[in-house]
Amino acid sequence: MNHIVAFAGGVGGAKLAHGLALACPEDRLSVVVNTADDFSLYGLHISPDIDTVTYTLAGLANSDTGWGLAGDTFVTLEMLRRYGQDTWFWLGDKDFATHILRTEALRRGSTLTAAIRDLATALGVDAQILPMCNEPVATLIETPEGVLEFQDYFVRRQHVDEVTGVRFDGIDTATLSPEVSAAMTDSDVMVICPSNPIVSIGPILSVPGLRNRLRESEVPIVAVSPIVGGQALKGPADRMLASMGHEVSALTIAMLYRDFLSGIVIDEQDAALVDRIATLDVAVHVTQTVMRSDDDRRRLAADTLAFAATLTKRSVEK
Amino acid sequence: MNHIVAFAGGVGGAKLAHGLALACPEDRLSVVVNTADDFSLYGLHISPDIDTVTYTLAGLANSDTGWGLAGDTFVTLEMLRRYGQDTWFWLGDKDFATHILRTEALRRGSTLTAAIRDLATALGVDAQILPMCNEPVATLIETPEGVLEFQDYFVRRQHVDEVTGVRFDGIDTATLSPEVSAAMTDSDVMVICPSNPIVSIGPILSVPGLRNRLRESEVPIVAVSPIVGGQALKGPADRMLASMGHEVSALTIAMLYRDFLSGIVIDEQDAALVDRIATLDVAVHVTQTVMRSDDDRRRLAADTLAFAATLTKRSVEK
Numbered sequence: 001m002n003h004i005v006a007f008a009g010g011v012g013g014a015k016l017a018h019g020l021a022l023a024c025p026e027d028r029l030s031v032v033v034n035t036a037d038d039f040s041l042y043g044l045h046i047s048p049d050i051d052t053v054t055y056t057l058a059g060l061a062n063s064d065t066g067w068g069l070a071g072d073t074f075v076t077l078e079m080l081r082r083y084g085q086d087t088w089f090w091l092g093d094k095d096f097a098t099h100i101l102r103t104e105a106l107r108r109g110s111t112l113t114a115a116i117r118d119l120a121t122a123l124g125v126d127a128q129i130l131p132m133c134n135e136p137v138a139t140l141i142e143t144p145e146g147v148l149e150f151q152d153y154f155v156r157r158q159h160v161d162e163v164t165g166v167r168f169d170g171i172d173t174a175t176l177s178p179e180v181s182a183a184m185t186d187s188d189v190m191v192i193c194p195s196n197p198i199v200s201i202g203p204i205l206s207v208p209g210l211r212n213r214l215r216e217s218e219v220p221i222v223a224v225s226p227i228v229g230g231q232a233l234k235g236p237a238d239r240m241l242a243s244m245g246h247e248v249s250a251l252t253i254a255m256l257y258r259d260f261l262s263g264i265v266i267d268e269q270d271a272a273l274v275d276r277i278a279t280l281d282v283a284v285h286v287t288q289t290v291m292r293s294d295d296d297r298r299r300l301a302a303d304t305l306a307f308a309a310t311l312t313k314r315s316v317e318k
Numbered sequence: 319m320n321h322i323v324a325f326a327g328g329v330g331g332a333k334l335a336h337g338l339a340l341a342c343p344e345d346r347l348s349v350v351v352n353t354a355d356d357f358s359l360y361g362l363h364i365s366p367d368i369d370t371v372t373y374t375l376a377g378l379a380n381s382d383t384g385w386g387l388a389g390d391t392f393v394t395l396e397m398l399r400r401y402g403q404d405t406w407f408w409l410g411d412k413d414f415a416t417h418i419l420r421t422e423a424l425r426r427g428s429t430l431t432a433a434i435r436d437l438a439t440a441l442g443v444d445a446q447i448l449p450m451c452n453e454p455v456a457t458l459i460e461t462p463e464g465v466l467e468f469q470d471y472f473v474r475r476q477h478v479d480e481v482t483g484v485r486f487d488g489i490d491t492a493t494l495s496p497e498v499s500a501a502m503t504d505s506d507v508m509v510i511c512p513s514n515p516i517v518s519i520g521p522i523l524s525v526p527g528l529r530n531r532l533r534e535s536e537v538p539i540v541a542v543s544p545i546v547g548g549q550a551l552k553g554p555a556d557r558m559l560a561s562m563g564h565e566v567s568a569l570t571i572a573m574l575y576r577d578f579l580s581g582i583v584i585d586e587q588d589a590a591l592v593d594r595i596a597t598l599d600v601a602v603h604v605t606q607t608v609m610r611s612d613d614d615r616r617r618l619a620a621d622t623l624a625f626a627a628t629l630t631k632r633s634v635e636k
Binding site: 044073075076080083084097108123 | 402403412418422
């Protein structure tokens with residue numbers, strides 16, 4: 001096995017990406033990360049999922065929250081509050097350094113891909129962390145209260161709104177970056193991390209051309225279900241799936257990805273779903289998928305890769 | 319006395335400006351501040367003298383250094399260092415909030431004057447803090463080693479270089495802002511604070527039209543000498559004056575400003591200079607000018623205003 005491409009959103013995806021980095025030579029790993037949550041705050045370009053993956057792979061993540069930097073302080077934010085700013089988005093002092101440098105790089109004409117590469121490299125990350133595209137894309141959440149920007153829905157309103165639909169503004173003009181394209185071409189296996197299928201993996205799959213590349217790929221593509229025992233381990237994926245008319249289960253994850261998926265890793269709690277998933281022509285592996293420690297991450301990653309190695313690409317007609 | 323206009327650079331000027339704010343109704347005070355030290359760092363617009371004046375008037379300045387904010391921490395800077403940045407310029411976490419918001423305001427099309435007004439207002443400063451102009455101007459320091467940018471000379475190289483000349487890049491296209499112009503028109507007295515005459519007051523006086531406005535003004539204009547006992551109380555003004563061929567004394571301050579100056583406040587240590595200064599047709603007031611406490615600031619400011627009130631504008635032919 002030479003090269004792994006993982007697709008990830010924030011905290012849950014970052015955990016498995018970290019496991020993959022621990023389970024195999026880290027420089028053989030590329031993580032394609034959702035950037036449709038990116039937004040601008042105080043004039044700074046914030047990339048929440050990218051940063052969560054980067055900090056996690058660098059071993060610097062706040063292990064209590066899963067996002068942000070361990071031991072960070074909030075002095076700048078407190079001063080912004082004193083200046084009368086609405087400080088609804090939690091940004092630490094260390095974290096500000098990331099946003100300041102990324103913003104500066106973009107203003108100097110760097111691509112998002114290059115800006116993120118330089119930051120991750122400086123933090124000692126050997127894996128390649130790739131934004132899903134270089135163009136700005138913005139997830140818009142449709143709710144009974146109206147259309148909300150993603151961070152407004154997710155952070156400010158703490159994802160309590162019912163989600164009736166999701167749109168990715170700007171996705172039509174997004175393009176597969178040379179780096180994402182090359183990583184996919186070079187991959188021997190691709191892993192869909194246990195991230196929200198609608199708002200984390202969804203935008204990545206919506207980058208024009210990317211989903212077709214997955215469909216046409218000849219390497220095994222395996223997903224790890226973010227739904228365990230009928231619930232999302234983190235975040236609103238469960239409520240979001242339900243309000244959009246889906247069954248809240250690993251079966252739905254397999255259905256949402258079935259057009260390109262070789263296999264899915266589901267939790268022991270969901271072993272009863274095996275037969276139903278098998279009808280989708282998706283192979284199933286049952287294991288303990290909840291990652292509470294670095295060991296859990298490494299073990300689940302190794303288990304997922306071993307499972308993938310047993311699979312050949314599912315029949316092309318699927 | 320209705321309205322005071324003070325002209326100031328950084329620490330020394332900020333102290334007297336603070337004294338003026340304490341000695342009279344603060345909202346009657348406008349401080350015109352040097353911005354030729356402004357520069358861009360990590361993509362942020364830094365205005366060192368403006369911030370020193372603002373923090374000092376807000377009662378938030380670090381009293382040990384005279385610049386920066388009391389109790390500030392340096393977590394962001396430490397992270398920037400971790401990212402491989404050269405962190406030669408000391409920026410605190412609270413301080414970053416200022417730079418982030420000013421930069422954002424400028425990028426949104428605000429004038430520097432408006433951006434600074436909003437920040438100072440949010441910190442409860444009732445005085446009007448005015449940049450000397452809205453256009454970018456950059457002090458360049460000519461040394462035997464070549465031409466240095468101001469902060470390179472001042473901070474990075476700790477002003478050890480011999481200064482053979484000073485230029486203000488961009489000054490030709492700078493203009494007197496409506497706010498500075500109005501403040502001068504409305505003033506009943508103008509005060510040149512004890513700031514470096516070459517690189518703090520010098521740029522302000524070089525804004526096209528400003529020096530003429532001082533010459534033509536009919537209100538008393540008094541300076542407080544930053545040179546006491548043949549030395550600058552802070553910074554390289556003494557060495558700079560010497561290397562540019564000037565006597566290092568309050569007399570030189572009076573000479574540099576004599577075309578518009580009504581009077582000068584000098585320190586008791588320099589009482590022997592009274593007769594020589596009088597030959598310049600500049601009135602002299604001798605007092606204790608070293609400001610070690612808020613009381614010193616208030617007293618010197620009140621003393622300076624009382625002295626100014628005894629003066630009529632010096633004869634126009636001067």
